Amino acid sequence: MPAAITITGTRTTEHRPLGEYDAVFAEYLAPFADGATHFYIGGAVGIDSLALLWLVTEARSKITVVTPGTLADQPFEARQAIATAQGKGRLGELIELRHSDHPSTGAYHFRNRWMVDRSEFVIAFPRGVDQTRGTWYTANYAAEQRKPRLIVPV
Template sequence: MRTVAISGTRNTGHRAPDDYAILFMTYLGPFAESHFYLGGASGIDSLSLLWLAENSAAEITVVVPGTVDQQLSDARQAIARTRERIKEVIELNAGELDTSAYHARNRWMVDHASMTIGFPNAAEPTSGTWQTLDYTAQQGKPRLIVPV
């Protein structure tokens, strides 16, 4: 089974929810039978989790740098709403939720996936999403970049 890490911006308010549904149908839909690793944060993580849970038969693993309880409320709600569809929640139990904890989470997902689909915000040329996509390339794994 193909394994896919998803990485994306937390800043998603500049597009309508229907725009994301179309993007996910177009770029996640072809991989709907895969096992997805999602970051469990606000933004693309939560939106793609909700979309995959409703629109695919994919296996879903949510990976958080600390614990689910430390995530923002919208991310916790997305996880709770889709819990029956989530195969596994992995809490990496970082002592502090700083940039290095999120980068470690992203590397963990890439290390466990055969490819990465990234949804970077075009207005953020340096971000955790780009770090994840660069790490994917360094590992010699394919990456699909879908700017939002």
């Protein structure tokens, strides 16, 4: 069982009903959510926020949320999900990387590399196969680091 897992995924999730994401997370995150695994999640909307909320209610694992800038820079929906995790005492740590170029693609890539570098395994939830998207960037970076990946298209 990996000691640390990065979760990465699309910000665009409106194309599926929310209940379907719960089912996907139950299938692909639950096997690691027994309390022994530490999850790293970006503090964005979409998969980041949905996975965070699922982990808060369904897992016993430690959760770290990582933002490329500061919490205040994050979209309202993402800040709400983080506040829910904090309010329930489930957020182990909030890391604000304060990247000097935030918001930018480079800042998000920096955040994703930071999480992967601290993980042993990456679970990616991409929408589509466009390899230029952030989720694929993160999954490919993990492969370059010789870390196993689980790709779950959404």
